[in-house]
Structures are given as structure tokens and as C-alpha cells.
Amino acid sequence: MSNPLQRPSGPAPRDADQAAARVRIRHFSKSLPMSLLKAREAVMRHFRASLRRFGITEQQWRVLRALTSGETFEVTELAEATFLLAPSLSRILKDLDERGLILRRASPTDLRRGIVSISPLGLELIARAGTESEAIYREITGRYGSERLAELQSLLRQLEECLDGPEIAG
Known part of the structure; x- marks a missing residue:
């Protein structure tokens, strides 16, 4: 069975046009x-130092x-809301729980399902880190423009809605 990522044998292309x-x-x-990843990286570059100062990772943040947007989440709902895979989320929740930043309990209707909410200590961290986060947002808005930023967010929501549903066949 051949590896689709393996380089084909034979002479290498002379330049990018031939390839x-x-x-x-x-x-x-x-x-x-790649354009979306590059834009995300450009944005996150401005937030990482702040997150490090508060001792949290991008995924923990x-x-x-997400937990500040609702009272409680089932773990599966939280994974969907944060676009994190279950094993990664499990490790993140363990760490946040050990640090007292979240509260975990079993669902009263199904003990196999976990319920997560933010703790008072987590809310305190969000409030402190949020002040810096909002300052970064103001800087980004100042550089990019509030109308352009609102338009970009609207376009991204429209793209997401347009592509939501069945996968595009290739």
C-alpha cells in the first residue's frame, strides 16, 4: 500500500511552476x-503574553x-462549544478543577454525564484577565477599525452558516 504523503520517485520539479x-x-x-490559520495566529500573538501572565493556556481561556456564557455545560456541550476534542478537554478540565477555577459534578438525571460550571475563583480570574483582554481588543480595533472588525466578524459568521450542514463532496 503506498503512502499518499510519500514523495514520488523520479526527478524533483525544477520550480514551483512545474509543480x-x-x-x-x-x-x-x-x-x-491557511488564510484563516494565519489570521488566527496574527490575532493570538497579541493575547498569548497576557494569558501566560495569568498562568493559563489558550485552550484553558x-x-x-465559554463557561462565563452560561450557568452550566454538559462536558459534551462544552467540547462542541470550544472546538476541543474530548481527550484534550478532559485534561484541561482536570487542571482547571485542581486549580479551583471550575466546579464539576455529575448530572442529576444521568450520573455518567458530567456538568461543569465556572467557580468564583474562575470568575475572578476572568475579570482580571478580561481587563487586559479588552485592552488588546481596543488596540486591535484601533489598528483595524471598528467597522472593518464588525464586518469581518459578520462575514465569518456568514461563512460558518453557509458551510454548516453536510460536508462538501470532493
Whole structure:
């Protein structure tokens, strides 16, 4: 069985144009997933130092922020809301629980299901870190413009809604 990522044998292409001619695919710089990742990285670069000062990772912040939007979450709902895989979320919840930033309990209707909420200590951390986060948002808004940022967020929501549903067949 051949490996689809293995380089084909034979001479290497002389330049990128020859490679592009062989493979009918858009240029890497025009890749939507890569453009979104690059934009995310540009944004997150401004938040990482602040998160480190508060001793939390990007994923932990994501979980804590999600927990501030509702009273409680079932673990599976939280995984969906934060776009984290269950094993990763499990490790994150364990750490946040040990630090007293969240409260965990079993569902009263189904003891196999976990319920998570943010603790008073977690809310305190969000309030402190949130002040810095909002300052970073103000800086980003100042550089990019409030109207453009609102438009970008609207366009991203529209893209998400448009693509929500069955996968596109390839």
C-alpha cells in the first residue's frame, strides 16, 4: 500500500511552476484554511503574553470564557462549544478543577454525564484577565477599525452558516 504523503520517485520539479502545472490545485497562499490559520495566529500573538501572565493556556481561556456564557455545560456541550476534542478537554478540565477555577459534578438525571460550571475563583480570574483582554481588543480595533472588525466578524459568521450542514463532496 503506498503512502499518499510519500514523495514520488523520479526527478524533483525544477520550480514551483512545474509543480503547479502537475497538480491542479490553488496556490498555497490562496488556501482558505491557511488564510484563516494565519489570521488566527496574527490575532493570538497579541493575547498569548497576557494569558501566560495569568498562568493559563489558550485552550484553558477558551473553556473559561465559554463557561462565563452560561450557568452550566454538559462536558459534551462544552467540547462542541470550544472546538476541543474530548481527550484534550478532559485534561484541561482536570487542571482547571485542581486549580479551583471550575466546579464539576455529575448530572442529576444521568450520573455518567458530567456538568461543569465556572467557580468564583474562575470568575475572578476572568475579570482580571478580561481587563487586559479588552485592552488588546481596543488596540486591535484601533489598528483595524471598528467597522472593518464588525464586518469581518459578520462575514465569518456568514461563512460558518453557509458551510454548516453536510460536508462538501470532493
